[in-house]
Amino acid sequence: MTSEFGPLKASIEQALAERVNQSSTIAPSLLDAMRYALLGGGKRLRPLFTLVTAESLGVDVRLAMPAACAIEMVHSYSLVHDDLPAMDNDDLRHGKPSTHKAFGEWTAILAGDALLTLAFETLCDLEGVTPDVQIACVKLLASGSGWQGMVGGQTYDMHLASAGETIASIDELKALHAAKTGVLIRTSVELGARVAGASAEESKELGQFADGIGLGFQIMDDVLDVTASTEILGKPAGSDVRENKQTFVTFLGVEGAKREALRVLGAAESNLDRVLRNSSRLKALGRTAVIREF
């Protein structure tokens, strides 16, 4: 993360920590695992998008913080469940043992469930917005992360892997990632827009920006899997090749994929210029998200 967003990221870390710094007499290990999963690192891209979107529409970022925390909790729970032996069976996350490796499988399942539930509870703490905006945010988060959104995309991905099917075209690959990771990034932006009272038109343009960022992010993820080290990634590098996965690099090559990521990023930025008077912060965040270390 570039230093420009360092202070905002620090405020997200603090807000997340406050949400899980609870104590439980009957289930202390559950809270330990929730803290481990939620506070164990990560770029905090999704909550940053929520906050910077709200800020770009003229709203105090503190107002959007519960929405920012909620989206990160959803992202965090999805990683915990994705890493499970029955799913991707990943032992490493953010450079540390994944939650089920550190706490055992059943605790990880329950900690994921509890984080997802906590996301919706946290959304109820939005202040300074009307209750109908709050409900709109609950609906956005639920549809973006449920069967028609993120969980649907994960199912699609798991189905391909377990059936040994390969993706036939770059359009199919884009559809997969739009559901698996793209929807949640769009939801991050839409939550920030909703909290800031954006119009339908503004929300649509911002959503298209987010879709571009989500796609660019995924293309670069595929590039980094080939070019970066395990240390930088915080997860095993080269896993796509080992698992014989069809990625943007398979279709476009490393250099072609980098060019496509930059093209997608540029197109996304042009959406922003149509809707925001001051788009520089959101553009900078989009660039940080897509380009990263390469």
Add this chain to the structure above:
Amino acid sequence: MTSEFGPLKASIEQALAERVNQSSTIAPSLLDAMRYALLGGGKRLRPLFTLVTAESLGVDVRLAMPAACAIEMVHSYSLVHDDLPAMDNDDLRHGKPSTHKAFGEWTAILAGDALLTLAFETLCDLEGVTPDVQIACVKLLASGSGWQGMVGGQTYDMHLASAGETIASIDELKALHAAKTGVLIRTSVELGARVAGASAEESKELGQFADGIGLGFQIMDDVLDVTASTEILGKPAGSDVRENKQTFVTFLGVEGAKREALRVLGAAESNLDRVLRNSSRLKALGRTAVIREF
């Protein structure tokens, strides 16, 4: 289920079916598993409590239907995850293969996640109530089913089982069940009360009624595990004894446990008389829930 609540149960079945009769191009197996888990039987006790509570407070049951569906989705997801190999490892549910047995483990994990998410999306469709009541319902459902509620209780139960610890007293057993199953039954009643615009005092009395029903229900569950057949239970009978679990029967014996269930039921009913002019339907439902087949 006695015939008195048959029509209401049928309307719940229909409403639940409508919520999952969706189609997905990318994840059809996910929706298949969600339907299997949600529509595969069950007493529908929790949604019945929501609807009958609303009805007893003078509100059209249709108004409370989204809340009723939401609580059943949470109950249903929790069974799917509870049955997983890493948790209780149960092969049978409602007399049929449990969801992971029928669809595989990763589909079951994701179907559970999607049902939990759908519960919150469904709550957003409450009509005829103000948005702040809707948000109050989201908060109720989240706190009742999260780390401080149901998931906390499941963690406690799993901890005891995996650590080989036994419950030392009947009070400890009551605390376990209050969290594991009691909170969700109380939440069912509280959701119905909220939708019907109940006062804080009414909600408190109704909550105490629900706590009694939840306890009585669990005591009878322990009795039935000893006295009923696998066919009637829809799950393997005698599993508590085989697993050397401390239950209400261990502490009180079969007859003592039956007596205690009836005592708790009577105490719960007296709460109702303090708050409802017409408590007969809710009493009847409470009796149906606790007494069942014995």
